[in-house]
Amino acid sequence: MGLSEGTLRSLEWATGSLASDVLVRMEADLSWFSALTADQRSAIGLIAQSGVRGFVHWCREYASRETGDFPPLRPADLFGTAPRRLTRAISLQQTVALVRMAIETCEVRLEALMTADETREARELLLRYAREVAFAAADVYARAAESRGAWDARLETLVVDAIVRGDDPDDLASQASALSWDAGMVTTVIVADAARDDPSPGALRRVARQHDAEIIAARHGATLICVVGGPSDPLPLATGLLPLVGPGPVVVGPSGPGLPMAGRSVRAALSGMVAAIAWPHAPRPVLASWLLPERVLAGDDTARRALIDMVHEPLLDAGPDLAVTVSAYVANGGALEATARELFVHPNTVRYRLARVADLTGLHATDPRERWTLQVGLAVGRLTDQSNASGVARSSTGPTTRVVRSA
Secondary structure, three states, rough: OOOOHHHHHHHHOHHHHHHHHHHHHHHHHHOHHHHHOHHHHHHHHHEEEEEHHHHHHHHHHHHHHOOOOOOOOOOOHHHHOOOOHHHHHHHHHHHHHHHHHHHHHHHHHHHHHHHHHHHHHHHHHHHHHHHHHHHHHHHHHHHHHHHHHHHHHHHHHHHHHHHHOOOHHHHHHHHOOOOOOOOOOOOEEEEEEEOOOOOOHHHHHHHHHHHOOOOEEEEEEEEEEEEEOOOOOHHHHHHOOOHHHHOOOOEOOOOOOOOHHHHHHHHHHHHHHHHHHHHOOOOEEEEEHHHHHHHHHOHHHHHHHHHHHOOOOHHHHOOOHHHHHHHHHHOOOOHHHHHHHHHHOOHHHHHHHHHHHHHHHHOOOOOOOHHHHHHHHHHHHHHHHHHHHHHHHHHHOOOOOOOOOHH
């Protein structure tokens, strides 16, 4: 049973020439092989020699077994000489092509090294050995992928933590580049309650790919923070993430070019997570900008400034009539006729002014939710103006702490 000792010795002596023939065949038939570096081709040559020697050793072990069972092939026996980075340069598909070509080359040489009877058995053993080699290669790539996935997960956590801390954007870009992140992409942060079982990175990436996006995600306490790159409208992607996150609010921060935007976006989204409880009927997902009134009530100074810029200042610059009309419309519960009577104007004038308000702010007073946003925007604007005016008045009579408007 098995090959004779003389045949096995012949195979051992031919190890170097067989490996050389395999490399020559690869150079000729595989276009991508010549694009590899000299170190990478050398590593493949060592694997080829190890493979031929391993075949001889495997055949000897098979011949020594009384049960006739085929011996297992440990991946380290064949691929132990290869550097780990080789799995990044050569795909599993390419490795399978290398194995197939090596087996075909060895088959051609078998007839010159043994008798016809042994050639038939050697081919059968070679095919069985090739199967073991294929399984060993798959094991190597699976372990490499698992190790790479664990490293990427740790790196993603570091990047997300740096974004939350507000680290230097240049440092962020350097860390994110290790994840093949394009620093110039439109960037948005999506924040949600983390599910009891964290979603796998693969599941998150599948959703992102469906929307032509890249994603970096990590758990931050009880919150899942997803940094999304690519789409200018992230709401569809956020909707796709709903089955993977917890039951709480899903808040989408503002979008902008590059990683520097991620810091602003994550702060707005986290603020929205805190404030979302004040709007029980908020949509899911919800933009952080839709939660500006609640964020102001929760003490977010950035939201206060944004709401003043959106509502109070445009209406103030347009003259007093628009702000007065909105206030009267709110006080009369959105009743057009009652508002017109209070202001001593025609109802069409009220309609015209409300249309102007919508043009300037993007908010329609006829919608209850947007009317609430207008009301809060005017209120915080008046409070800020009053505070600034009081600060100026006190400073003229003596030392005082001046109120500084936040950007």
